[in-house]
Amino acid sequence: MHNPEGYIRYYGPEEHYHFYYIKDLLGNVRETYVHPEAGYKECIQRMQYYPSGLPWAETAGASEQPWKYNGKEFVEMHGLDEYDSKARWYYPAICRATTMDPLAEKYYSTSPYAWCGNNPIKNVDLDGKEWLDIDGNQIDEHSNIQAYIFYNSKEFGEQSYVMAQVLEKKYGAGTVALSSAITEDEFAQDWINMSGVNIQEVNINHHGSNQAIHLDYINKEYITSTGTGYTRRGFEAMNVTDLGTPLGNIQNATLYLNTCHSNSSGSWLGNIRFGDKRIPGTSATLVGSKETLMQSFFNNYNFKNVRGTGAGVSYNRITRTPEPQFFFQHWTIFER
Numbered sequence: 001m002h003n004p005e006g007y008i009r010y011y012g013p014e015e016h017y018h019f020y021y022i023k024d025l026l027g028n029v030r031e032t033y034v035h036p037e038a039g040y041k042e043c044i045q046r047m048q049y050y051p052s053g054l055p056w057a058e059t060a061g062a063s064e065q066p067w068k069y070n071g072k073e074f075v076e077m078h079g080l081d082e083y084d085s086k087a088r089w090y091y092p093a094i095c096r097a098t099t100m101d102p103l104a105e106k107y108y109s110t111s112p113y114a115w116c117g118n119n120p121i122k123n124v125d126l127d128g129k130e131w132l133d134i135d136g137n138q139i140d141e142h143s144n145i146q147a148y149i150f151y152n153s154k155e156f157g158e159q160s161y162v163m164a165q166v167l168e169k170k171y172g173a174g175t176v177a178l179s180s181a182i183t184e185d186e187f188a189q190d191w192i193n194m195s196g197v198n199i200q201e202v203n204i205n206h207h208g209s210n211q212a213i214h215l216d217y218i219n220k221e222y223i224t225s226t227g228t229g230y231t232r233r234g235f236e237a238m239n240v241t242d243l244g245t246p247l248g249n250i251q252n253a254t255l256y257l258n259t260c261h262s263n264s265s266g267s268w269l270g271n272i273r274f275g276d277k278r279i280p281g282t283s284a285t286l287v288g289s290k291e292t293l294m295q296s297f298f299n300n301y302n303f304k305n306v307r308g309t310g311a312g313v314s315y316n317r318i319t320r321t322p323e324p325q326f327f328f329q330h331w332t333i334f335e336r
Contacts, residue, residue, distance in 0.1 A: 006032075007065065019044070019065070027071045028053075032064060051121050053083065054092035086138070090115055117185060132178050134164045139177050142248065145196035146171040150187065151205035152215070153180040160205050162320040171200065182216040184238040187223060195247035201254045202303075205322070208259025210284045210292050210310075212237060225296035226288030240296040254305040255297055258322035262308035263294040263332050298334040306334045 006020035018035035032045040045064040048057035053069035068074045069092065072083040083090040088099040096113045104112035133139055147167040151160035160178065167176045179190040194202065207214040212231045215221040222237035224230065231237045257263075264284055286292065291299065294308035309332055312325035324330055 007067075021067075021071075023071065029068050029071060050092070052092045052095040052115075053090070053120065054081075095120060117183070133174065134161070134168060134176055134178070142177070142193070142195040143197050144174055145177045145194075145248075146175040146198060146200045147177070147203070148194050148196075148199065148201075149176065149178045149203045149205065150190070151178065151180060151203075152182060152207065155207065156205040156315070159315045159320045159322070160203075163203060163205070166321075167201075183219075183221050184215065184223065187213075187215055188238060188243050192244045192246060194250070197249055199246075199248050199250050199253040201256060202250070203256045203258060205258050208257070208262055208293065210261045210264040211286060211288075212293065213259055225291050225293045227291070227296075228288040230288075232284070232287050240293070241300050245301065250301065250303050253303050254307060255301070255303045256322075257294055257297065257306065257308040258313055259293070259308070260312045260325075261310060263292045264310040265292060294332065294334065302336075304336055307331050 006018065009017045009019065019032055020035060021029045022031040022033065024030055028047070028049060029045075030047055031043050034042050034044055046059045047055055047068055049069055050056050055068060055074070066073045066075065069083060072085055072090075074081070074083055081091070081093065082098060083092065085097075087102055088097045090096075091098050095115055095118070097115055098113070100112040101110075101114070104110075110117065139145065147164075147170075149160050149164055149167075151157065153160075157180075164176045164178055168174075177194075177196075179187075181187040181190050204213060207217065209232065211225045213223040215223065220235045222231050222235060223240060223243070224232075224237040225240045226232060226237075227239055227241065229236060229239060261284065265286055289296065292308075294306055297303065298306040309324050309329065311329035313322050314325050315322055
């Protein structure tokens with residue numbers, strides 16, 4: 001029996017052993033250990049990989065178990081040497097898939113056999129699946145999905161998981177989908193693939209500014225409302241208008257922009273005074289389209305409501321829900 005954390009080897013009621021993985025930041029299985037319950041703790045497999053995922057150094061039982069690069073199964077039978085990525089097969093020797101991308105028609109500029117946008121060091125292909133349920137399983141059928149959550153797993157993973165639990169209680173089991181996309185192309189792909197027939201809400205839990213969602217500010221991945229293809233600070237970015245129309249019905253849905261300053265048209269803090277301390281405002285002059293992030297989403301997509309704020313956003317320490325940073329600040333809602 002196998003799961004993403006390890007596996008059980010079962011020999012009978014009185015003899016079974018638990019094995020667990022040590023992974024790196026890309027989800028690659030680096031070491032496999034047998035649990036101390038077996039009477040000893042031992043590394044039974046240790047792996048090293050080329051950037052493409054091809055194993056180049058295998059020690060301590062290379063063939064002990066097959067789940068390796070990105071946690072995918074490496075199939076070596078009859079010299080195949082490919083990873084089973086569920087959506088397609090991947091041949092790491094040439095960093096190419098050997099079967100076509102099922103979403104190829106949405107990305108004409110990219111080869112249907114490309115892997116991770118030709119950058120496996122920066123990107124991870126999560127089994128060809130864009131949306132996951134609350135248990136981390138692939139969602140193939142979206143008809144029952146009523147709530148979608150885009151989130152930064154490093155910054156807002158815990159908060160987003162709590163949000164997903166709350167939404168499942170609200171809408172029912174199997175009605176929530178999560179995406180941890182942090183590149184522009186991945187975000188756009190998941191945006192289009194929101195295909196529920198009765199979507200009630202879409203949450204975006206990322207850092208942001210008044211004209212950009214900061215998907216990954218370290219690697220400069222943004223979604224911008226400037227309309228120029230650049231953020232207000234001059235970084236190349238995907239325009240809100242280029243995301244594409246979701247496949248599902250969003251006419252009854254509310255878009256929750258849980259990002260900072262999504263509707264700010266001027267200084268963010270406005271020279272607020274706290275006792276003897278004065279916090280100077282931060283210049284956030286609108287450029288290009290002159291639309292805030294909130295205005296751009298409302299004007300270009302047929303959501304029933306769009307909620308945002310001109311303030312910063314923080315998460316309540318008790319409820320873990322997003323809220324404007326200071327008690328005197330509030331949410332703004334655009335309605336149709």
